[in-house]
Amino acid sequence: MALGDNSNPASYIHTVQHLIERCMTFGMSMEECMEALAKRADVQPVVTSTVWKELEKENKEFFDQYKQWMSEKRSATSNS
Template identity: 60%
Template sequence: MYHKHQLPCLHCQPHDYIRMVQHMIERCLLFQMSRDDCVKALAKHAKIEPIITLTVWKELLKENKGFFQAYFQANSPRQFNNWSTQSMATFRRRRHWR
């Protein structure tokens, strides 16, 4: 059974489909998206079932532990809060200089 899709079909071309989902997840990571944001974005824009995205994400996590540890650390809310607090303090100081 062969479906004529522009994108790979999960049932007809499972390896290509999984590779496509992996590529899309990697693009989400470039935009510093969380796992949940990535799942929502792929479901909405690419019509990929959340369970598929979560499964591929889990496998990527297993294969690339060091990368994901650094990624989560760099994109943690605590890091953002520290950055925004420091930025606001700098902004306030600059505003007083005028």
């Protein structure tokens, strides 16, 4: 377990959640976030993926809007 091996699992998951939220402020997809956290915070991609998916379950409306925003953003940049 990275990010302070002495921390408890709930604290670790909360930290990963916070890092995911930071990735989202930069408009990252789940895959981009998994890669970034693996490289920069030594978080296993499976952990990032699992936490992301749980967040999606708990906040379906938000993630639906986030995906729509990401799609529109990517569409706009590809049309430029």
